[in-house]
Amino acid sequence: xxxxxxxxxxxxxxxxxxxxxxxxxxxxxxxxxxxxxxxxxxxxxxxxxxxxxxxxxxxxxxxxxxxxxxxxxxxxxxxxxxxxxxxxxxxxxxxxxxxxxxxxxxxxxxxxxxxxxxxxxxxxxxxxxxxxxxxxxxxxxxxxxxxxxxxxxxxxxxxxxxxxxxxxxxxxxxxxxxxxxxxxxxxxx
Ligand SMILES: NC(=O)c1ccc[n+]([C@@H]2O[C@H](COP(=O)([O-])OP(=O)(O)OC[C@H]3O[C@@H](n4cnc5c(N)ncnc54)[C@H](O)[C@@H]3O)[C@@H](O)[C@H]2O)c1
Numbered sequence: 001x002x003x004x005x006x007x008x009x010x011x012x013x014x015x016x017x018x019x020x021x022x023x024x025x026x027x028x029x030x031x032x033x034x035x036x037x038x039x040x041x042x043x044x045x046x047x048x049x050x051x052x053x054x055x056x057x058x059x060x061x062x063x064x065x066x067x068x069x070x071x072x073x074x075x076x077x078x079x080x081x082x083x084x085x086x087x088x089x090x091x092x093x094x095x096x097x098x099x100x101x102x103x104x105x106x107x108x109x110x111x112x113x114x115x116x117x118x119x120x121x122x123x124x125x126x127x128x129x130x131x132x133x134x135x136x137x138x139x140x141x142x143x144x145x146x147x148x149x150x151x152x153x154x155x156x157x158x159x160x161x162x163x164x165x166x167x168x169x170x171x172x173x174x175x176x177x178x179x180x181x182x183x184x185x186x187x188x189x
Contacts, residue, residue, distance in 0.1 A: 016089040021114045023049040026155045027094030028060050029162035032068045035076035042078050050078035064163040088125040097131045106134045119145045130155040
């Protein structure tokens, strides 16, 4: 069930500290768009991708991402360790959740591992999961980590058009009053 919860606080995503976990199609597009108006730190298990970001080279095949990295003024930094700092306002999780046809399940272990690490550093950031998730996952993980504020905002983008199709950047993100234990979708305006 997806519940669109009532609006609580409207925050314009500007000059916030945001951590992006996973620098694939989804994470890179989110990081680049958000880094126009916020301080964005990103982390990936793949060190090559971090180096590429820090060298202003796109780790994904996307013309617009390459152009933004080369031409725009972005506050974007890749780090080679999972940050120990808990000074983030938001954490965007965009790690893989591949579907396993043998078990008939999505492998959500990378998302779970990210949330576990955030909990270990006592993170107070709102966690926004952009990875594809099975129904019921958010409820389960929210119950497991009650101190974390977890929101599911599914990503819809086309290959090669990641930046173009990602809504962050031009738009406001709405922070919701969390009714914990439910699936959530954040309306973007
Ligand atoms: N690509 C799309 O068009 C698209 C569209 C909608 C939804 N999604 C969903 O978004 C999620 C990410 O997709 P993608 O295409 O960006 O994946 P991707 O495979 O392109 O990139 C995922 C990145 O996450 C990194 N990673 C893996 N485990 C990690 C961890 N524990 N910590 C940090 N980094 C880690 C990998 O090294 C990789 O760079 C998936 O759940 C996918 O189903 C993708």
